Amino acid sequence: xxxxxxxxxxxxxxxxxxxxxxxxxxxxxxxxxxxxxxxxxxxxxxxxxxxxxxxxxxxxxxxxxxxxxxxxxxxxxxxxxxxxxxxxxxxxxxxxxxxxxxxxxxxxxxxxxxxxxxxxx
Amino acid sequence: xxxxxxxxxxxxxxxxxxxxxxxxxxxxxxxxxxxxxxxxxxxxxxxxxxxxxxxxxxxxxxxxxxxxxxxxxxxxxxxxxxxxxxxxxxxxxxxxxxxxxxxxxxxxxxx
Numbered sequence: 001x002x003x004x005x006x007x008x009x010x011x012x013x014x015x016x017x018x019x020x021x022x023x024x025x026x027x028x029x030x031x032x033x034x035x036x037x038x039x040x041x042x043x044x045x046x047x048x049x050x051x052x053x054x055x056x057x058x059x060x061x062x063x064x065x066x067x068x069x070x071x072x073x074x075x076x077x078x079x080x081x082x083x084x085x086x087x088x089x090x091x092x093x094x095x096x097x098x099x100x101x102x103x104x105x106x107x108x109x110x111x112x113x114x115x116x117x118x119x120x121x
Numbered sequence: 122x123x124x125x126x127x128x129x130x131x132x133x134x135x136x137x138x139x140x141x142x143x144x145x146x147x148x149x150x151x152x153x154x155x156x157x158x159x160x161x162x163x164x165x166x167x168x169x170x171x172x173x174x175x176x177x178x179x180x181x182x183x184x185x186x187x188x189x190x191x192x193x194x195x196x197x198x199x200x201x202x203x204x205x206x207x208x209x210x211x212x213x214x215x216x217x218x219x220x221x222x223x224x225x226x227x228x229x230x231x232x
Contacts, residue, residue, distance in 0.1 A: 047221040111165035
């Protein structure tokens with residue numbers, strides 16, 4: 001069974017940094033692209049960033065480009081999201097999401113339960 | 122403001138059918154595949170439909186997808202109380218810097 005477990009969320013002040021982690025199991029980690037998708041309270045889903053199996057292709061939403069960095073460690077079956085210069089509008093549940101393909105096909109077939117990031121002074 | 126437009130809500134009685142529309146443009150639905158996701162309260166989102174009309178093996182055939190031009194539709198037949206939740210369409214947008222976009226979501230209510 002595919003399991004994706006996010007961690008690292010919490011309350012942080014505007015302008016500060018935070019790093020999210022996602023620990024994966026139940027599938028061959030380096031066979032698949034991975035993504036972060038977020039959902040602000042009471043709002044819809046927003047794709048944040050994605051990374052292919054070998055780090056060869058990386059993409060970001062315009063709203064986080066230049067502030068967030070996605071990375072993965074295939075030896076540790078882990079996905080990361082470094083978030084800097086955080087803004088109030090970054091407040092959301094952040095989901096770790098598995099793609100159906102090694103490159104970014106953008107079909108999200110497994111999702112974690114999410115970790116909450118709250119940006120507030 | 123999402124580039125993919127969905128109705129805020131739809132409702133029907135148990136056993137009935139609902140359809141959810143997703144309207145986009147040439148740069149997204151018109152040129153790429155559409156996916157649909159179900160997000161039930163207290164659960165992680167789930168992939169219902171990919172490549173416009175294909176279902177993952179675990180998804181029952183009560184759920185169907187279609188696409189025509191710059192619009193897509195999700196159909197749910199035999200509506201069940203367990204289907205209550207939010208449904209999102211999604212597609213890659215080929216316009217500059219757009220990335221992957223979701224609709225704002227449609228709340229399905231079983232009367």
